[in-house]
Amino acid sequence: SQTIHQWPxxxxxxxxxxxxxxxxxxxxxxxxxxxxxxxxxxxxxxxFYSVGIGQISSEVPQNLSxxxxxxxxxxxxxxxxxxxxxGFYLCAWSVILGGRDGYTFGSGTRLTVV
Amino acid sequence: GNSVTQMEGPVTLxxxxxxxxxxxxxxxxxxxxxxxxxxxxxxxxLLLKATKADDKGSNxxxxxxxxxxxxxxxxxxxxxxxxxxxxxxxxxxxGGGADGLxxxxxxxxxIQP
Numbered sequence: 363s364q365t366i367h368q369w370p371x372x373x374x375x376x377x378x379x380x381x382x383x384x385x386x387x388x389x390x391x392x393x394x395x396x397x398x399x400x401x402x403x404x405x406x407x408x409x410f411y412s413v414g415i416g417q418i419s420s421e422v423p424q425n426l427s428x429x430x431x432x433x434x435x436x437x438x439x440x441x442x443x444x445x446x447x448x449g450f451y452l453c454a455w456s457v458i459l460g461g462r463d464g465y466t467f468g469s470g471t472r473l474t475v476v
Numbered sequence: 477g478n479s480v481t482q483m484e485g486p487v488t489l490x491x492x493x494x495x496x497x498x499x500x501x502x503x504x505x506x507x508x509x510x511x512x513x514x515x516x517x518x519x520x521x522l523l524l525k526a527t528k529a530d531d532k533g534s535n536x537x538x539x540x541x542x543x544x545x546x547x548x549x550x551x552x553x554x555x556x557x558x559x560x561x562x563x564x565x566x567x568x569x570x571g572g573g574a575d576g577l578x579x580x581x582x583x584x585x586x587i588q589p
Contacts, residue, residue, distance in 0.1 A: 368519070371517075404581060405565070405579045405580060405581040405582060406520075406565070406579045408577075452519050452520065454519075454520075460569060460577060461569055461577035462508055462569045464510060464522045464525055465512075465520070465522065465577065466522070467512075467519035467520040467521065468519050469517075469518050469519045470517075470518065470519045472517075
């Protein structure tokens with residue numbers, strides 16, 4: 363069966379520090395991968411998606427970047443965190459690009475920038 | 477563009493009460509509709525879905541019917557439990573591309589014993 367792992371679960375980082383969040387998928391090949399952010403009191407915002415190794419598309423301009431070094435690994439990074447980067451970050455995958463078949467989400471990382 | 481509107485809550489009910497969470501949408505074409513649930517401290521889980529008009533999605537006692545005439549996909553459950561306390565997201569998929577999934581802002585449901 364397919365599973366998705368995301369870590370760490372919680373993170374407190376000072377402003378200006380770097381960030382690296384990792385997401386891995388098991389039990390499937392060539393998944394479409396996504397990073398979403400859920401800010402307090404808001405819905406979900408799509409940040410990045412990837413259709414394959416090394417292929418990253420950004421949906422919104424921001425202080426973050428993403429990479430896909432392996433087929434089932436998706437990394438969210440920042441060189442210098444801002445206070446506004448605080449939020450709940452969710453990794454997801456789908457078979458069909460765009461989620462017409464539904465997304466499978468990871469358990470999320472709660473990031474607090476102080 | 478596409479949009480999903482749902483009550484934000486919190487919605488507070490007593491155990492065994494009847495639940496309705498309203499969801500209406502605006503979309504081009506014929507979208508697929510979803511309800512996701514997020515339990516405290518966790519990621520989102522797909523609860524149910526419907527892919528065409530008049531379809532009824534159901535899971536874990538929850539139901540939602542795709543109503544094209546009213547552009548709605550209201551979530552219902554006949555008798556809620558404390559364990560149903562969570563945030564519920566209505567979402568739609570319309571068109572191609574990675575940004576095809578549009579989420580509502582979520583409805584926080586609190587069930588009191």
